[in-house]
Each structure stands twice: as C-alpha cells, then as structure tokens.
Amino acid sequence: MESAQNSISWTGLVWSHLRKDLQIEWRSREAINSMLFFALLVVVLFSMAFDPTADTSREIAGGVLCVATLFASVSSLNQAWAREIRHQVLDALRMTPSDGAALFLAKVLANFLYVSIVQFVLGPIFFIFYNLHPLGNAWLLLLVIPFGTWALVANGTFFAALSIRSRNRELLLPLILFPIFLPALLAMVLSVKTILTGDNSDPNLLWIKLLGGYDIIFTTVSLILFDTILEAE
Amino acid sequence: MKKLLFAVAALVVLALMGWGFYQAIYVAPTEATMGDVQRIFYYHVPNAMLSYLFFVINFVASLFFLVWRRGHPGRAQAADAWALAGAEVGVVYCSVVLITGPLWGRPVWGIWWTWDARLTTTLVLWLIYVSYLLTRRFASGAQMQTLAAVLSVFGAIDMPINYLANRLWRTQHPAPVFGGGPDSGIKDPHMLAAFGWNVLAWAMWGLLVLGIRVYVERRQQAIDTVAALEALAGD
Numbered sequence: 150m151e152s153a154q155n156s157i158s159w160t161g162l163v164w165s166h167l168r169k170d171l172q173i174e175w176r177s178r179e180a181i182n183s184m185l186f187f188a189l190l191v192v193v194l195f196s197m198a199f200d201p202t203a204d205t206s207r208e209i210a211g212g213v214l215c216v217a218t219l220f221a222s223v224s225s226l227n228q229a230w231a232r233e234i235r236h237q238v239l240d241a242l243r244m245t246p247s248d249g250a251a252l253f254l255a256k257v258l259a260n261f262l263y264v265s266i267v268q269f270v271l272g273p274i275f276f277i278f279y280n281l282h283p284l285g286n287a288w289l290l291l292l293v294i295p296f297g298t299w300a301l302v303a304n305g306t307f308f309a310a311l312s313i314r315s316r317n318r319e320l321l322l323p324l325i326l327f328p329i330f331l332p333a334l335l336a337m338v339l340s341v342k343t344i345l346t347g348d349n350s351d352p353n354l355l356w357i358k359l360l361g362g363y364d365i366i367f368t369t370v371s372l373i374l375f376d377t378i379l380e381a382e
Numbered sequence: 383m384k385k386l387l388f389a390v391a392a393l394v395v396l397a398l399m400g401w402g403f404y405q406a407i408y409v410a411p412t413e414a415t416m417g418d419v420q421r422i423f424y425y426h427v428p429n430a431m432l433s434y435l436f437f438v439i440n441f442v443a444s445l446f447f448l449v450w451r452r453g454h455p456g457r458a459q460a461a462d463a464w465a466l467a468g469a470e471v472g473v474v475y476c477s478v479v480l481i482t483g484p485l486w487g488r489p490v491w492g493i494w495w496t497w498d499a500r501l502t503t504t505l506v507l508w509l510i511y512v513s514y515l516l517t518r519r520f521a522s523g524a525q526m527q528t529l530a531a532v533l534s535v536f537g538a539i540d541m542p543i544n545y546l547a548n549r550l551w552r553t554q555h556p557a558p559v560f561g562g563g564p565d566s567g568i569k570d571p572h573m574l575a576a577f578g579w580n581v582l583a584w585a586m587w588g589l590l591v592l593g594i595r596v597y598v599e600r601r602q603q604a605i606d607t608v609a610a611l612e613a614l615a616g617d
Contacts, residue, residue: 311529315521324516328509329536374532381528
C-alpha cells in the first residue's frame with residue numbers, strides 16, 4: 150500500500166486534484182451558475198449601453214464577449230482558492246509530498262472547463278442578442294476562444310493564488326491580472342473581430358499565433374513559479 | 383561623511399542635467415522636418431532606455447531574492463530593497479516616456495495617442511509595474527516580498543515584447559533610432575552629443591535616487607526588525 154502511494158504518477162496527481170474539484174462543483178454548481186448569470190448581465194448591460202446596429206455589433210461583439218468572460222471568471226477564480234483556505238485545506242495540500250504544479254494544473258483545467266461551459270451556453274444567446282452572423286471563417290472561433298480562455302484561466306488561477314495571501318484578497322486579483330492579461334485580450338479581441346467582420350486584415354493569422362505563444366510562455370512560467378507562491382510564508 | 387558624499391553627488395547630477403538641457407535646447411541643430419518639437423527626443427528616448435535599465439535591476443534583484451530567501455535571509459533583504467527601488471524609479475522614468483510621447487505626437491501626428499503595438503506595450507509595462515507596487519502595499523512581511531518577486535518575473539516577460547514591438551510590427555511609432563537596421567543611428571555629431579549627455583545625466587540622476595531609495599529601505603528594514611524583536615520580547 151505504502152509503495153503504491155509513493156509510485157503515483159504526476160498525471161495521477163493532477164487527475165485526483167481535478168476529480169475532487171469537479172466533484173465539489175458538480176454538487177454545488179456555485180462557480181458555473183454565478184459566472185453564467187454574471188456574464189449574462191454584462192452582455193445585457195453592454196447591449197443597452199451601446200444599442201448597437203448589426204454592423205457596429207460585429208465590430209464590438211468580440212470585445213464584449215471577452216470582457217464579459219473576464220469579469221465573470223474573476224468573480225469565481227477568487228472562490229476557487231478561498232474554498233481551499235477554509236478548514237485549512239490549502240495547508241493540508243502543502244504538507245502532501247505532491248508538488249504544487251500538479252495542484253495548479255488541476256485547478257486550471259477545472260476552471261477552464263467551467264468557463265468553457267459558460268461560453269458554450271452564453272454563445273448562442275450572445276449571437277441572438279447582437280444579431281450576429283460571422284462573415285469570416287467561423288471555425289477559427291473554435292481555436293481563438295479556447296486559446297484566449299486558457300490565457301485568462303491560467304493567469305487568473307495563478308494570480309488568484311497569489312492575491313489570496315494578501316489583505317484585500319478580492320480587490321488585488323483584478324489589479325494584477327488585468328495588466329498582465331492585456332496582450333492576450335488584445336490578440337483575442339482582434340482575431341474575433343477579424344472572424345466576425347471577415348475583413349481579411351490578418352491573412353497570416355498573426356494574432357492567433359501570438360495568442361498561442363502567449364499561452365505557452367505564461368503557462369510554463371506559472372508552472373515553474375507556482376511552488377514559490379504556495380510556499381510563500 | 384554620508385551627507386557630504388550625497389551633496390557632492392547631487393551637485394554633479396544637477397550640473398550634468400543643466401549641461402544636458404543646454405546641449406539639447408541650444409546646441410543641437412533644429413531638425414529639418416519636425417522643427418523644435420523634435421528636441422523632446424533628447425528626453426523621451428533616454429528615459430525609455432533607462433526605464434528598461436531600472437526594470438532589469440528590479441528583475442535581477444527579484445531573482446536574487448528568490449534564490450537567497452531560504453539560505454541567506456540577510457542578503458535576500460538587501461536584494462528586496464534593490465528590487466523595490468528599481469521598480470519605483472523605473473515607473474517614474476516610464477511615466478516620463480508616456481508623458482513626453484503624446485506631447486510630441488500631438489503636433490507631429492495630430493493625435494495625442496494611438497493604440498499601436500509600441501504605445502500599447504509601453505502602457506502595459508507601466509501598468510504591470512504599478513500593480514507590482516500596489517501588491518507590495520496590499521500584503522506585508524516576507525510573504526509579500528516573495529509574491530512581489532514572482533510578479534516581477536511576469537513583468538520582465540513583457541519587456542522583450544515592448545523592445546521588439548516597433549521592430550516586429552509596422553507601428554505608427556517611429557522605427558528604432560538605434561539598432562534598427564543599417565540605416566539607423568544619429569548622423570549629426572551635435573545631435574548625438576546632446577543625446578549622449580542626456581542619457582548620462584538621466585542615468586546619474588536615476589542611479590542617485592535609486593541609491594538613496596535603497597539606503598532608506600534598508601534603514602526601514604532595520605527598524606522593522608528591531609520592532610519585531612521588541613514585540614516578541616514583550617510577549
């Protein structure tokens with residue numbers, strides 16, 4: 150039994166963390182429900198604030214979708230770690246021999262799944278509210294949106310773990326996350342806009358490549374530095 | 383002795399700044415197409431170059447802090463003081479860049495600001511380091527120092543993007559004057575001299591402020607340590 154536990158693989162660790170998070174979410178549905186309602190509110194607020202016609206809505210829709218996701222996920226990312234602080238679960242996790250990167254990756258995967266579900270439900274509503282029909286390559290959205298979501302969730306999970314240790318935990322996360330996420334937001338908004346308007350302004354898909362590069366660099370750095378955050382005393 | 387040293391250094395820096403101003407405003411010839419507005423270049427570019435220098439100081443000091451924080455707590459505290467000072471002076475220099483840029487852009491481009499890659503990444507760089515300074519206010523103690531050092535690594539990732547922005551993309555921001563290709567560089571010796579003197583003057587000024595800031599922070603750390611020990615003894 151002892152040796153069986155020692156020989157547990159890294160992917161096995163990630164899986165057991167992930168299974169725990171998914172199970173909690175399946176029973177409470179806290180994160181998904183609150184994110185969904187919050188994002189819906191942002192979409193409604195924006196459409197009332199701007200009252201867009203079909204042409205202008207194509208121009209701004211990408212930005213509204215990204216910003217709605219951004220605000221919604223910030224509200225739930227804090228909760229992802231706050232849950233671990235209650236009953237000293239985080240301290241218990243730190244005492245286990247597993248490394249922090251596995252815990253981090255599992256949290257990112259879980260949050261990525263929640264945000265993706267929210268986008269999947271919200272997408273059709275969004276297209277109806279803004280009278281959209283994409284003029285460019287719509288299938289590219291299946292590439293751009295997961296890339297952008299990954300950038301948001303990977304950084305968001307990392308900086309939520311960082312800011313949870315500070316005094317004003319809820320306030321600090323957006324203050325750190327937004328500036329660092331800005332390049333990815335820009336790439337995501339510009340590629341979604343190109344796809345919706347079909348203006349062919351980015352024939353080499355430079356912005357999508359940039360987004361992919363951003364994902365690789367920031368995820369790697371986060372994985373390397375997560376142990377430092379977790380052990381910060 | 384320390385006060386005398388500081389006074390001498392401050393006088394030298396003041397003299398250099400005055401000489402740099404004289405060179406930039408009176409000696410350097412007026413640029414052919416832009417006119418006198420171009421003289422802002424002698425402040426904008428040195429500040430941009432030096433803001434990289436101070437952010438690099440912040441990054442390197444943060445790395446040393448992360449390496450030393452377990453084994454050498456004393457050295458780690460010194461590294462943290464350098465990291466804080468580097469970020470603060472860097473933000474000031476980056477602010478000068480962001481202020482002088484639009485002052486030049488308005489008469490030359492006709493607009494104060496445009497969202498091209500160079501301007502956007504510079505603004506992002508400034509925002510990241512402001513959030514670094516905010517983080518240091520929101521948490522306290524050794525924990526805050528570790529979190530800030532980690533954040534500094536993320537700030538450092540944005541620096542190469544900012545440096546390469548007007549080399550990779552076709553930006554409205556002018557192409558790099560130095561290291562931008564075979565045709566780059568300043569041709570007029572008086573212009574080059576004015577530029578060089580201002581780089582030197584602003585570098586000396588920044589390093590002086592950096593030194594003072596490190597000194598003050600080290601004093602603060604010493605006071606905090608004594609206060610913490612007294613609080614422990616009082617229990």
